[in-house]
Amino acid sequence: MSTETLNSAADLRAFLHGLPGVDQVGAEERAARLASRSIKTTAKAAAIDLAISMVDLTTLEGADTAGKVRALCAKAARPDPSDASVPKVAAVCVYSDMVEVAVTSLAGTGIGVASVATAFPSGRAPLEAKLADTRAAVAAGAAEIDMVIDRGAFLAGDYGKVFEEIVAVKDACGSAHLKVILETGELATLDHVRRASWLAMRAGADFIKTSTGKISPAATLPVTLVMLEAVRDYRTATGRQVGVKPAGGIRTTKDAIKYLVLVNETAGPDWLTPDWFRLGASSVLNDLLMQRRKLATGVYSGPDYFTLD
Known part of the structure; x- marks a missing residue:
C-alpha cells in the first residue's frame, strides 16, 4: 500500500485528534498484568530462541570502529560460537558510515543491515541533509533505515511537517524498509504516542519504533502496548501490516519475554516474527544466551562466557 493522500494538514490534525484517547491507568495496568504471566520451561526455550531471532544487534557510539562492527557482525551470525543451533539475529544496526563494513x-x-539516519538521535537537521544521509546509507547497502521524527514539530502541532518528512524519507529509502522512531520518552503522554504512531503509519512507515535509546525513558511496556494496539487497528482499517520495534532499556530475558507476551496478547501471533517485531538492543542478547545455556545444561555460564558488545 502506498503512502496515504491527505487533502490538507487540517485533515491530518482532525484525524489524529479524533483518535480515541488512551486510558493511561488502564494501559499501565494491562501491561503490568500481561508482564506478570509465568512461562513454563518448554515455552520459555522457544521464547528465548524467538527473542534472539528478533534482536537488532546495535552499536551506535561515537567511538565505533570498523573492528567493533565486524566483531558485532560475527556475533550476529553466530551468537554462541560453541552452539550452531542458536538462531542468528534479525539485523545489525549501525551508523551510516559503518554500513559498508557491516554489509561486507x-x-x-x-542478516540485514539497518542504519540510523536523518540526524539521529536529535533529528535536528535540514530535510536535505536527512535525505542525503538516508540515500548514502541505502547506497552503501542498508536494507533498513531507522529515522527519527522531528519531535519539536510534532509537539508544536505541526503534524504536516512531520508527515511530509516521513514521506520524503520513505521515498529516499527506495526498496529499503523504513522504521520511524517516535522517541516516546519525549512525547510525554500515551495520547501523543498513539497519534505519532498513526501519523507515521499513514505516512508510509514499515515499522514504528519507540526510541533512539539515547534518552530515558526509552522503551516501556505501556508505550509498546499503545503502539501494538495502533498497528493492530491500522491493519484492520487499511489491510496493511506495520511492524513494531521497542528499543532501549531491554536488558534481560525476562524483559524480552514480557514483550513477546505483550505482542501475542495485543496485536496477535501474526506479529510474532522478526518480519513484524524487533527488539532494539545489544546487552539483552548476552542474557538470552546465558538463560538458553542454563535451560539446556542446568548450569548458569555467567556473563564472562559470552563476548561483550
Whole structure:
C-alpha cells in the first residue's frame, strides 16, 4: 500500500485528534498484568530462541570502529560460537558510515543491515541533509533505515511537517524498509504516542519504533502496548501490516519475554516474527544466551562466557 493522500494538514490534525484517547491507568495496568504471566520451561526455550531471532544487534557510539562492527557482525551470525543451533539475529544496526563494513561482514548470512539516519538521535537537521544521509546509507547497502521524527514539530502541532518528512524519507529509502522512531520518552503522554504512531503509519512507515535509546525513558511496556494496539487497528482499517520495534532499556530475558507476551496478547501471533517485531538492543542478547545455556545444561555460564558488545 502506498503512502496515504491527505487533502490538507487540517485533515491530518482532525484525524489524529479524533483518535480515541488512551486510558493511561488502564494501559499501565494491562501491561503490568500481561508482564506478570509465568512461562513454563518448554515455552520459555522457544521464547528465548524467538527473542534472539528478533534482536537488532546495535552499536551506535561515537567511538565505533570498523573492528567493533565486524566483531558485532560475527556475533550476529553466530551468537554462541560453541552452539550452531542458536538462531542468528534479525539485523545489525549501525551508523551510516559503518554500513559498508557491516554489509561486507554479513555477506551470505541473510542478516540485514539497518542504519540510523536523518540526524539521529536529535533529528535536528535540514530535510536535505536527512535525505542525503538516508540515500548514502541505502547506497552503501542498508536494507533498513531507522529515522527519527522531528519531535519539536510534532509537539508544536505541526503534524504536516512531520508527515511530509516521513514521506520524503520513505521515498529516499527506495526498496529499503523504513522504521520511524517516535522517541516516546519525549512525547510525554500515551495520547501523543498513539497519534505519532498513526501519523507515521499513514505516512508510509514499515515499522514504528519507540526510541533512539539515547534518552530515558526509552522503551516501556505501556508505550509498546499503545503502539501494538495502533498497528493492530491500522491493519484492520487499511489491510496493511506495520511492524513494531521497542528499543532501549531491554536488558534481560525476562524483559524480552514480557514483550513477546505483550505482542501475542495485543496485536496477535501474526506479529510474532522478526518480519513484524524487533527488539532494539545489544546487552539483552548476552542474557538470552546465558538463560538458553542454563535451560539446556542446568548450569548458569555467567556473563564472562559470552563476548561483550
